[in-house]
Amino acid sequence: MMTTTERRRAAAGRVREAEDLVARLREGFAGMGIVLPSLRIDPLSCAGDEPAALVELGRCNLDTALRLSRALEAKGDGRA
Template sequence: MALTAMERIRAAEEAVEQLRTELDRAGVVLPSLRIDPLTCGGHVLFPLVDLGRCNMDMALRLVAVLAGTYSGEGAPPVGDTPSSAPAERS
């Protein structure tokens, strides 16, 4: 049985809330996190989740969380992200 439009939206809302809860637990707040309204009425299986916009500090904090280097004291300073380390030369 296919999901109704309301069931798809409810499932997407639950996913957004779970994501918001886990991001908050990791110290990351994406203020624009929401369901993409343009995909709610479409024929996609599930609406898309719009991660939205955030400031640079929050983006770097998310990088640190994903890289496993977040300490809870904030993001690494600009230019000190895991991907900015100089590559080793052989």
């Protein structure tokens, strides 16, 4: 069984990993001309003794959703 200190360290590691991932996503989307203003770590998912550190992709307008869809389709077709 993990001690409280070990659980806290593991939780902090998950939050850092999520922060890094958010930065990578933001950079990757920016490279495709896509901005997701709500991209962040969901703060409620980091609460408690064992946070899940969920990434919130958030809401976006239709133009952004269309560009994201096209980028994913191009990637699937091997064009990106």
